[in-house]
Amino acid sequence: MKTKYKIFLAKQIYKIISLFISKNFICERKGLKWDLDLSEAIDLHIFLFGYFEQDIKITAKKMNLNKHKVILDIGANFGVQSLQFASNFNNSKIFAIEPTKYAFEKMIKNFDLNQDFAKNIYPEQIFLSSYNKKLPSGVYSSWNLDINSEQHAKHKGTKKETIDSKIYTLDEFTDLKNIKDVDFIKLDVDGFELDVIKGGSKYLKMFKPPIFMELAPYLYNEYGYSIDELINNLRSLNYEFYDMKKLTKIKDIYSYSKKVNDGSSTNILLR
Numbered sequence: 325m326k327t328k329y330k331i332f333l334a335k336q337i338y339k340i341i342s343l344f345i346s347k348n349f350i351c352e353r354k355g356l357k358w359d360l361d362l363s364e365a366i367d368l369h370i371f372l373f374g375y376f377e378q379d380i381k382i383t384a385k386k387m388n389l390n391k392h393k394v395i396l397d398i399g400a401n402f403g404v405q406s407l408q409f410a411s412n413f414n415n416s417k418i419f420a421i422e423p424t425k426y427a428f429e430k431m432i433k434n435f436d437l438n439q440d441f442a443k444n445i446y447p448e449q450i451f452l453s454s455y456n457k458k459l460p461s462g463v464y465s466s467w468n469l470d471i472n473s474e475q476h477a478k479h480k481g482t483k484k485e486t487i488d489s490k491i492y493t494l495d496e497f498t499d500l501k502n503i504k505d506v507d508f509i510k511l512d513v514d515g516f517e518l519d520v521i522k523g524g525s526k527y528l529k530m531f532k533p534p535i536f537m538e539l540a541p542y543l544y545n546e547y548g549y550s551i552d553e554l555i556n557n558l559r560s561l562n563y564e565f566y567d568m569k570k571l572t573k574i575k576d577i578y579s580y581s582k583k584v585n586d587g588s589s590t591n592i593l594l595r
Contacts, residue, residue, distance in 0.1 A: 326587040327479040331467060334365045337372070338469045350437065356407050357437035359430065365467035366404060376404045379591060380510055380536045381412055383568050389534060392505040393417055396533075398452055398494075398520060399512040401465055402430035403445070409510075410441040416507065417444055421497075423451035426484035427465040451491045452513070454522035459491040464514045478542060478587035481514065494524025508534040512591075515543035518554045521561075528561050532595075536568065540589035541581050551581050558594060566593040 338347075347362040353374035360367040369376050384390075393416050397406045400420035409418055422428045428449045435442035451459050464481035475482055492500070511517060517537060521528065541551045555577055558565075565574040568591050574580045584590050 326585055327589070328587055331365055331469070331480040334368055334467075335469045338362060338368055341368075356411060356441070357434075359433045359437060363468055363470040365469060366401065368469065370404070375408065377591070378408060379568060380405065381408045383536070383571070383593065384409075384508055385412060387534070387571070389507045390416060392507050394503060394506040395419070396503075396506055396509040397421060398509060399514070400431060400447075401427045403434045403447070405510055406431075406445050407434060407438055407441055410438075410445055413507070415444070417446065419501070419503075420445050420447045421450050421452060422447070422465070423449060423459075423486045423489040424463055424465040424484040425449070425487045425489070428489075448497075449489050450497065451486055451489050452494050452497065452520045452523060453491055453516065454519040455493055457491070457519060457523075459486055459489060462486060463516070479514075479540075479589075492523075494520055494528070495526045496523075498524070498527045505531050506533045508536060510536045512538040514538075515540065515547045518544070518547070518549050518557060521554070521557050525557075525561060528563075532562065535563070535594040536591055537594055538589050539581060539584060539592050541584055542586045542588075551578070555581075563594040566595060568593045 341362060350357060350359050353370055358370055360371055362368050362371060366376055390413050395409050395416050395418045397418060397420045400406050400422040403420055406418050406420040420431060422431060431447055435445055462483035462485050464476060465484045466482040467480060468482050511520060513520060544551055544554060565577045567574055
């Protein structure tokens with residue numbers, strides 16, 4: 325289903341729920357506490373179902389990816405995946421990397437509510453990019469159900485400012501933190517995937533960690549590159565492409581990517 329249709333459905337649910345309860349409150353879902361704003365699509369999903377995109381966590385556990393005890397959550401938003409990882413990989417050191425002031429401050433609140441799990445999470449307000457790139461003034465980190473203006477035409481996200489964010493390449497960040505082997509990387513940066521890959525080519529070629537990456541071909545043209553360029557860069561680093569749920573190799577990634585509807589995305593595994 326296209327993201328804009330998911331957002332439309334979420335808006336209808338939100339309208340009904342908001343008649344009966346306040347949109348802002350703290351609640352517990354599946355053992356984790358959340359500072360929720362139900363006018364945000366991700367928050368609403370957590371309120372209704374208790375999780376968000378737990379397929380990465382499930383696949384990582386199935387693959388027993390907990391050997392080196394380090395996880396990179398790139399595009400952490402307000403810490404949803406980081407907390408889900410921390411509650412399942414108890415001894416892992418998790419770097420939660422998010423550039424927007426809005427999501428980063430919300431992340432800190434959620435970590436404060438879950439100190440037993442968050443003690444192993446290291447929040448970093450950083451924008452990871454390729455070499456010689458400038459920090460953008462804003463990136464998408466909000467899917468607000470109350471507004472209709474200033475939203476992306478297809479995924480209905482709203483840009484938030486990157487005030488106070490630092491900018492590094494993945495190579496620079498891993499050197500700075502002395503990060504060697506990691507268990508896996510979660511990469512969901514709404515179109516900036518190629519920049520992160522290019523900026524981490526040295527590290528990725530040396531250690532080749534598994535990567536759970538959001539594949540959203542419709543976004544790449546907006547950022548000045550093609551799906552071909554992304555695929556070629558990953559292949560130059562000796563990565564192969566896998567269906568994340570089936571854990572089967574994707575024989576033709578080009579055909580596979582064409583099946584992802586315009587305005588939609590899917591998670592794949594690189595290894």
